[in-house]
Amino acid sequence: MKEQILIVEDQFVEADYLRLLLEQAGYGITGIARSVPQAQEMIQQKRPDFVLLDIFLKGKQTGIDLAILLAADNIPFVYLSANSNEDVLNAAKQTQPYGFLVKPFREKDLLVALEIARYRHAHHVAARYHKETLIRRQLKAIISDSGDWEQKLLKVVRALQAFIPFDLFTTSLEQAFLKCYYRIGFDEYQAIGVHELATITGKPAAVHPLPAKAMYYDEAAIQTFAGFQLKSGFEIPLRIRDGQAFSIGLYSKRPAAYAAEQLELFESIQVTLIQTIEALLQDTAQPATSSAKPPKELNGIIGKSHLLLNVFDQLAQVAPTETAVLILGETGTGKEKIASSIHDLSNRRNRPFIKINCAALSPDLIESALFGHEKGAFTGAHEKRPGIFERADKGTLFLDEVGDMPVELQVKLLRVLQEMEIERVGGRETIKVDVRIIAATNKNLEKEVADGRFRLDLYYRLNVFPVTLPALRERKEDIPALAYHFMNHFADKAGRKLSGISESVLKKMMVYKWPGNIRELEHLMERSVLLTKGSVIEEMPLPTVEKKDWVADVEEAAMKTIAENERDYIIAVLKKCNGRIWGPGAAAEILNLNPSTLKSKMKKLGIKKEYIH
Numbered sequence: 001m002k003e004q005i006l007i008v009e010d011q012f013v014e015a016d017y018l019r020l021l022l023e024q025a026g027y028g029i030t031g032i033a034r035s036v037p038q039a040q041e042m043i044q045q046k047r048p049d050f051v052l053l054d055i056f057l058k059g060k061q062t063g064i065d066l067a068i069l070l071a072a073d074n075i076p077f078v079y080l081s082a083n084s085n086e087d088v089l090n091a092a093k094q095t096q097p098y099g100f101l102v103k104p105f106r107e108k109d110l111l112v113a114l115e116i117a118r119y120r121h122a123h124h125v126a127a128r129y130h131k132e133t134l135i136r137r138q139l140k141a142i143i144s145d146s147g148d149w150e151q152k153l154l155k156v157v158r159a160l161q162a163f164i165p166f167d168l169f170t171t172s173l174e175q176a177f178l179k180c181y182y183r184i185g186f187d188e189y190q191a192i193g194v195h196e197l198a199t200i201t202g203k204p205a206a207v208h209p210l211p212a213k214a215m216y217y218d219e220a221a222i223q224t225f226a227g228f229q230l231k232s233g234f235e236i237p238l239r240i241r242d243g244q245a246f247s248i249g250l251y252s253k254r255p256a257a258y259a260a261e262q263l264e265l266f267e268s269i270q271v272t273l274i275q276t277i278e279a280l281l282q283d284t285a286q287p288a289t290s291s292a293k294p295p296k297e298l299n300g301i302i303g304k305s306h307l308l309l310n311v312f313d314q315l316a317q318v319a320p321t322e323t324a325v326l327i328l329g330e331t332g333t334g335k336e337k338i339a340s341s342i343h344d345l346s347n348r349r350n351r352p353f354i355k356i357n358c359a360a361l362s363p364d365l366i367e368s369a370l371f372g373h374e375k376g377a378f379t380g381a382h383e384k385r386p387g388i389f390e391r392a393d394k395g396t397l398f399l400d401e402v403g404d405m406p407v408e409l410q411v412k413l414l415r416v417l418q419e420m421e422i423e424r425v426g427g428r429e430t431i432k433v434d435v436r437i438i439a440a441t442n443k444n445l446e447k448e449v450a451d452g453r454f455r456l457d458l459y460y461r462l463n464v465f466p467v468t469l470p471a472l473r474e475r476k477e478d479i480p481a482l483a484y485h486f487m488n489h490f491a492d493k494a495g496r497k498l499s500g501i502s503e504s505v506l507k508k509m510m511v512y513k514w515p516g517n518i519r520e521l522e523h524l525m526e527r528s529v530l531l532t533k534g535s536v537i538e539e540m541p542l543p544t545v546e547k548k549d550w551v552a553d554v555e556e557a558a559m560k561t562i563a564e565n566e567r568d569y570i571i572a573v574l575k576k577c578n579g580r581i582w583g584p585g586a587a588a589e590i591l592n593l594n595p596s597t598l599k600s601k602m603k604k605l606g607i608k609k610e611y612i613h
C-alpha cells in the first residue's frame with residue numbers, strides 16, 4: 001500500500017509542487033494543511049504515515065507546536081524550512097524530528113529524507129517493541145522465580161532500570177512506604193526499609209499519601225528525599241486486587257527526566273507489572289533474607305557517578321538492537337571504549353569490530369579504504385583489495401571523528417548507509433554488506449551542519465540514538481576509582497607493587513579540570529607510577545590550579561555530596577571488610593571511628609549491614 005503523507009505548508013505553490021513530487025515518487029497525499037488547527041483536523045480524519053512540516057505557518061501556532069502533538073501521537077515528521085540557523089535547528093531538535101530539510105531542496109533530497117525518516121521510525125518502533133517484550137518476559141519470569149518477596153522486588157527494580165532509568169525506586173502501600181531502593185552502582189542497590197527511610201526523611205511513620213493519577217515531580221516536590229540529590233520524579237498508582245492502594249515512584253538525579261514518553265512506556269507494561277506486584281504482595285508475610293547480589297561492572301568501564309550510570313542504561317538498551325549509535329563527548333571521554341562495549345554487548349560480538357578514523361585518512365585514500373578497490377583502479381592498485389565495509393561485514397563499523405569527514409565523502413557514505421551496498425573503486429559490481437554503524441565525534445555536529453560542513457541528511461541518519469559522554473570534571477566522584485584502576489594497571493605492567501595514592505594528590509586531582517579527560521588521567525597515572533620510588537604515589541605533575549578555583553571547587557564538591565559521599569564511602573569500606581564493623585582491619589578501624597559511632601552513622605544514613613555482602 002502507498003505510504004500516506006500529510007503536507008503542512010502555508011505557501012500554496014510550494015505545497016502543490018511537493019504534492020506533485022511525492023505522487024510521482026509513489027506516495028499518497030492525505031491533504032495539504034496551511035495551519036496547525038487545519039492539520040489537526042486532517043489527522044483526525046485520516047492518520048498519515050508521515051507529516052512534512054514547515055516551521056512558520058498561517059496563524060499563531062508554528063510547526064514546532066504541531067510537532068509536539070505529533071510526537072505524542074507517535075506520527076513521524078520531517079521539517080521543511082527555509083531557516084537553518086542554529087537556534088531554529090536546536091528548537092526543532094527538541095521535538096525529536098525524523099528529519100530536517102532546508103529549502104530550497106532537490107527532489108532527490110526530499111526522497112532521501114523520507115527514506116531516512118522511515119529508517120529512523122522503524123528503528124524507534126522496533127527498539128520500543130523489543131524493550132516492551134523483554135520487560136514483560138522478565139516480569140513474568142520473576143513471579144515463578146525462587147526467593148522471598150524482597151529478593152523478587154529487587155529483581156523487578158533491576159528489570160525496570162533498563163526500561164526507565166532512575167536513581168531511587170519507591171514502592172508504597174496504603175499511605176506508607178513499603179520498600180525503596182537507592183542505586184549505588186551499575187547493578188547495585190541499597191535497600192531502604194520503612195524505618196531507615198523514616199530516619200533519613202525525618203518523618204516518623206514515613207507517611208506517603210498516594211496520588212490518584214500519575215504525577216511528575218520537580219525538585220521542590222520531592223523534598224521528602226532531600227539528601228539523595230534528586231532532581232525529578234514520577235509516581236504512578238497501580239490498581240491492584242482487593243482495591244489496595246499501591247504506587248511505584250521513580251526518581252532521578254537528572255532534572256526533568258520523566259515526561260509523556262516514560263508514562264506511555266510504563267502504561268504499556270502496566271498489566272504485567274500489576275500481576276507481578278500482586279504475586280509479590282502475597283509473599284510479603286515471608287521473612288526476608290539477604291537480597292544483595294555481587295556488584296557488576298559494565299564491560300570494564302570504571303565509574304559509578306549518576307551521569308555514567310545513565311550512559312550504562314542507554315548502552316544496555318541500545319546494544320542488543322541493530323540501531324545506529326552516535327557517541328558524543330569531548331576528547332578522551334571514552335567514546336571508543338563505549339563503542340567497543342556496544343559491540344561486545346550485541347549479537348554481533350563474535351564478528352569483527354572495525355574502527356576507522358575519519359580525520360586521519362587523506363581524502364584521496366579514504367574512499368578506497370572504506371569501499372575497497374579493484375586491481376588497476378588507480379596507480380599503485382596492484383591488486384584487488386576489499387575495503388573496511390566488506391571486512392566489517394556482519395560486524396560493527398566504528399566511524400571515529402565522523403565530524404571531520406570530507407563533505408564529498410559524506411554523500412557517498414550516506415548512500416551506502418541507505419542501501420547497504422558498496423561499489424569498489426574502479427569496480428562495476430555492487431556488493432551487499434551488513435554492518436552496524438557506530439559513529440563518534442567531539443565536534444558539535446549541529447554547529448557543523450549550521451556552518452555547512454556536515455550534511456544534514458547524514459546527521460539525521462547517524463543521530464538515531466545519541467549517547468553523550470560526560471566530561472570527567474562533571475563526574476569528579478569517579479576520579480579516585482579511575483586513578484586506582486590505572487595505578488594498578490601500570491604498576492602490574494611495570495612489575496611493581498604500589499599500595500595507594502596520597503590524600504594530597506587525590507585532593508589535587510579532584511579540583512583539576514581535566515581538559516583531556518580520562519586519557520589525560522591515564523597518561524598522568526602512567527608517568528606517576530614510573531616516577532614513584534616508594535609504594536605510595538605522593539607526587540603528580542598536574543598543571544597548576546588557580547587558588548580561587550580550588551576553594552570554590554572544594555566547597556561545591558563538599559556541599560553537593562556530603563551525605564551521599566559519606567554513605568557511598570561507608571558502604572564501600574563495609575563491602576571490603578565483608579560487613580565486619582569490629583576488630584582489626586574491620587570497617588571502624590579503617591574509617592578511624594569508634595564502632596558504636598559507625599553503627600549510629602549507618603543507622604542515620606540508612607545503611608543496613610545485611611545488604612553489604
Ligand SMILES: Nc1ncnc2c1ncn2[C@@H]1O[C@H](COP(=O)(O)OP(=O)(O)OP(=O)(O)O)[C@@H](O)[C@H]1O
Pocket residue numbers: 300301302303329330331332333334335336337338400442485518519522
Ligand atoms: N570509564 C572508563 N574506565 C576505564 N578506562 C576508560 C574509561 N573511559 C575511557 N577509558 C580509557 O581512557 C582512554 C581514552 O578513551 P577513548 O580512546 O575511548 O576516548 P575517546 O573519547 O574515543 O577519545 P578521542 O575523542 O580522543 O578519540 C582509553 O585508554 C580508554 O581505555
